[in-house]
Amino acid sequence: MARVLIADDASFMRQMIxxxxxxxxxxxxxxxxxxxxxxDLFNELSPDxxxxxxxxxxxxxxxxxxxIISEHPTACIVMCSALGQETLVxxxxxxxxxxxxxxxxxxxxVISTIANLLEKSDD
Amino acid sequence: MALDMAKYRQIFLEESTDHLGEISHAxxxxxxxxxxxxxxDTLFRMAHSxxxxxxxxxxxxxxxxxxxxxxxxxxxxxxxxxxxxxxLALLFRSLEALEAMVAAVARNEEPPVADDELLRLxxxxxxxxxxxxxxxxxxxxxxxxxxxx
Numbered sequence: 042m043a044r045v046l047i048a049d050d051a052s053f054m055r056q057m058i059x060x061x062x063x064x065x066x067x068x069x070x071x072x073x074x075x076x077x078x079x080x081d082l083f084n085e086l087s088p089d090x091x092x093x094x095x096x097x098x099x100x101x102x103x104x105x106x107x108x109i110i111s112e113h114p115t116a117c118i119v120m121c122s123a124l125g126q127e128t129l130v131x132x133x134x135x136x137x138x139x140x141x142x143x144x145x146x147x148x149x150x151v152i153s154t155i156a157n158l159l160e161k162s163d164d
Numbered sequence: 165m166a167l168d169m170a171k172y173r174q175i176f177l178e179e180s181t182d183h184l185g186e187i188s189h190a191x192x193x194x195x196x197x198x199x200x201x202x203x204x205d206t207l208f209r210m211a212h213s214x215x216x217x218x219x220x221x222x223x224x225x226x227x228x229x230x231x232x233x234x235x236x237x238x239x240x241x242x243x244x245x246x247x248x249x250x251x252l253a254l255l256f257r258s259l260e261a262l263e264a265m266v267a268a269v270a271r272n273e274e275p276p277v278a279d280d281e282l283l284r285l286x287x288x289x290x291x292x293x294x295x296x297x298x299x300x301x302x303x304x305x306x307x308x309x310x311x312x313x
Contacts, residue, residue: 050209053175053217060167096212098205123216124231145220148165 042066043089043159048079048105049121050097054144058092058121061148062155076100080108083116089162090155091118093138095129103133110137117162119154121146169221173269176217180226180266183210187259194252199245207255208237214262226265229278232286233258239289247290254285 045067049055059069070086073079077100083091091109095102102120109116120133120141130141139158142151187210193203211233218226233255246252261282265275 051179051213051217053172053179053213053220056175057167057172057220061165064165096209098209123212124219125235144216148167 042068043155044068044070044086045155046071046073046079046082046086046088046091048073048076048082048091048097048102049094050074051094054094054121054146057146058151061146061151065152065155067155074098076102076105079105083109083113089117090158091116092121092142093118093133094121095123095126095133103129103136106133106136106138117158119158172217172221176221176223177266177270180214180217180262183214184259184263184266186210187262191252191256191259194246194255198247198252201244204237204240204244204246208234208241211237223265223269223275225275225277226262226269229258229262229265229283229286232283233262236286251290254282257282258286 042065045062047055047058047069049058049072055072059072063069067090070088071082073082075098079091079093079097079102080100082088093102093106097105100108106118106120109118114137116137118133118138120130120138121144122130122141123144134141139161140154142154187207190200190203190206190210193200194207197203211230215227215230215234218224218230236251236255240246240251246255261278265278268275
């Protein structure tokens with residue numbers, strides 16, 4: 042089971058992710074509402090996994106990924122993308138994000154994506 | 165697993181009402197200064213956020229209209245400014261339509277479909293008049309579209 046940091050400016054999305062992953066035994070150790078908080082909380086909490094929204098105020102999710110990966114190359118980050126963000130998702134993956142989940146979230150897909158990443162991290 | 169959608173409907177109403185207020189403020193700022201970068205960015209993010217929430221709840225008219233606003237604002241962001249008074253008026257009109265939709269949800273009614281002309285105008289590129297190519301939002305329960313990897 043993993044310690045998870047959720048980064049999303051929408052409370053709606055943060056609560057939805059929390060409700061999907063907590064029954065799987067994962068612990069949400071922090072919630073960030075913008076890209077700056079995401080980087081700060083990552084450094085403070087050292088989570089096993091981050092769910093990172095792309096569009097956030099102050100610092101975008103992609104910039105936050107770049108900042109985290111530059112300091113923590115093995116960080117496990119999953120992007121939360123929406124329709125029409127294919128180019129941004131590709132940029133985030135090139136910056137070091139491991140995978141992505143698509144809004145609107147399908148709970149089973151979120152759970153399996155996270156499980157697959159954690160399994161790979163254990164290898 | 166099933167999520168408690170009644171709870172998310174309430175959160176949607178609270179957050180989208182806040183977001184519509186922010187869009188309104190941003191539009192008034194743009195009325196004074198059409199190249200106000202902060203207002204442009206706020207409008208883009210608020211439309212994006214409303215789209216994602218509405219799509220999660222299956223409020224297709226809200227998701228469709230906010231998606232087109234978001235796309236329109238992406239062009240505005242690229243150009244660094246609202247490009248005409250007509251474009252600003254179109255964004256005000258979109259805000260009014262979104263407010264009516266959210267009000268309908270608050271009354272436990274289906275949100276009304278936006279009129280075709282508004283959707284068509286939003287999808288037109290103000291320079292080349294070429295409609296953007298748009299996809300339909302996919303509500304919870306639909307197959308997620310992993311378009312990459």
